[in-house]
Amino acid sequence: MLGAHEVDGELLAVPLVMLSCALALATVRSHDAVSQAWKAALLGIAAACAVLVKQNFVEALVFAAVLVIASNRGASLPGRATLRVLGCAFSGALSVVALTLAWAATTAPGPSGLWYAMYGFRSDAAQVIFSHSLDAPLARLNMLVGAAAVSGVLAVIIICVLSSWSRMRRRDPTAMAIAAMLMVELAGVGLGGSYWVHYLVGLVPALALAAGTLDGGGVALHLRRVSLAVIGFVVASAMTATAVVIGSTSSTELKNAAVERVLQRAGHSDDTLEITYGHANVIQGSGLRPGYPYLWSLPMRTLDPRLRLLVKSLRGTSAPTWIVQWDDFNSWNIDANARLAATVRANYRRVDTVCGVNVYLHVGVVRSVPTSSGACPQ
Numbered sequence: 001m002l003g004a005h006e007v008d009g010e011l012l013a014v015p016l017v018m019l020s021c022a023l024a025l026a027t028v029r030s031h032d033a034v035s036q037a038w039k040a041a042l043l044g045i046a047a048a049c050a051v052l053v054k055q056n057f058v059e060a061l062v063f064a065a066v067l068v069i070a071s072n073r074g075a076s077l078p079g080r081a082t083l084r085v086l087g088c089a090f091s092g093a094l095s096v097v098a099l100t101l102a103w104a105a106t107t108a109p110g111p112s113g114l115w116y117a118m119y120g121f122r123s124d125a126a127q128v129i130f131s132h133s134l135d136a137p138l139a140r141l142n143m144l145v146g147a148a149a150v151s152g153v154l155a156v157i158i159i160c161v162l163s164s165w166s167r168m169r170r171r172d173p174t175a176m177a178i179a180a181m182l183m184v185e186l187a188g189v190g191l192g193g194s195y196w197v198h199y200l201v202g203l204v205p206a207l208a209l210a211a212g213t214l215d216g217g218g219v220a221l222h223l224r225r226v227s228l229a230v231i232g233f234v235v236a237s238a239m240t241a242t243a244v245v246i247g248s249t250s251s252t253e254l255k256n257a258a259v260e261r262v263l264q265r266a267g268h269s270d271d272t273l274e275i276t277y278g279h280a281n282v283i284q285g286s287g288l289r290p291g292y293p294y295l296w297s298l299p300m301r302t303l304d305p306r307l308r309l310l311v312k313s314l315r316g317t318s319a320p321t322w323i324v325q326w327d328d329f330n331s332w333n334i335d336a337n338a339r340l341a342a343t344v345r346a347n348y349r350r351v352d353t354v355c356g357v358n359v360y361l362h363v364g365v366v367r368s369v370p371t372s373s374g375a376c377p378q
Contacts, residue, residue: 009054010201016050017205019043020060021181027085028071028173040085044092052100055118056188059205063181064089070173125302129193132301132332141195148200153207157182160210174213182206194298255355259324260285262354266369271321274310276340277301279326291320301332307340314343321367323348323360 023043030036047060068085071077104114148154167175185206189199263286272291273283280295292313294300304310313319329341348360351369361367
């Protein structure tokens with residue numbers, strides 16, 4: 001329902017966030033200085049690793065900071081212990097940053113390249129997204145909101161906010177930390193720009209913690225009944241979505257597999273492939289090497305907006321062996337002068353059409369291409 005059946009950055013970062021939050025809770029509840037120190041260091045390490053996996057997943061750091069400071073103000077964590085926990089957590093996070101920078105400095109990206117990949121590119125990409133038609137992002141936003149409603153995410157958010165309100169007014173450290181965490185996660189979803197459904201996976205840590213800390217004392221009877229109904233609905237929708245995902249194959253997956261089979265049968269191990277625009281999963285499934293560095297449409301639109309690098313590579317001595325025209329060459333009006341289309345016509349020949357996708361082979365290469373019907377398997 002939330003796209004969690006596909007591996008993405010959110011799915012890989014969430015366990016690290018949850019681990020960091022668990023360590024933060026264990027740290028503030030510990031009365032042993034040594035135990036506090038190593039748990040705090042580990043929470044900092046886990047939180048920093050989550051950011052490395054997905055650059056906007058800073059909620060674990062926010063959760064820990066708010067929890068520790070609120071616990072100190074509530075007198076449940078003495079001043080010396082507060083400084084010890086914050087210092088050890090910072091040291092743990094800093095160790096991850098230092099190791100990462102050392103790695104970047106001794107390899108190709110360099111620290112500046114790493115920073116650009118994590119944050120500078122996102123700024124440039126946001127300008128690209130909002131400088132073009134917003135029809136597609138807004139359509140995905142509608143789908144995201146619909147998925148949040150159907151999956152029960154919106155209902156869980158409302159229930160958790162209502163049930164936690166009184167605890168927040170009492171300055172409960174855990175409730176305040178969860179609230180801060182949820183705000184950061186919602187900001188991450190809203191500022192993502194592309195609004196893919198799997199952005200909702202990023203809300204799971206805060207919602208799970210909020211649901212786990214619900215207490216009967218602070219929730220009215222009718223709200224508890226609504227909570228049970230919502231939980232039942234969420235469980236039912238999750239079971240239904242799981243059954244649908246396991247028991248069905250989408251038309252996109254069939255199309256991907258059909259194109260991959262053609263390339264697997266006709267391609268050689270040293271062949272290279274470019275797909276316009278993106279579809280890195282198909283490149284991987286084909287077993288061929290990419291012939292162009294930008295494997296997703298957004299990096300291509302951001303870093304090669306006039307397609308100069310792509311056109312140059314198609315004309316060069318190391319031109320991709322195969323071109324798959326998945327999307328129109330002039331998508332986003334990126335090939336308005338038709339330079340890419342003309343380059344493909346001059347240097348490639350169409351050898352097959354699979355599921356409406358044109359497959360081109362370089363004119364200087366001979367391959368045995370199996371004849372396909374052009375139709376997608378049903």
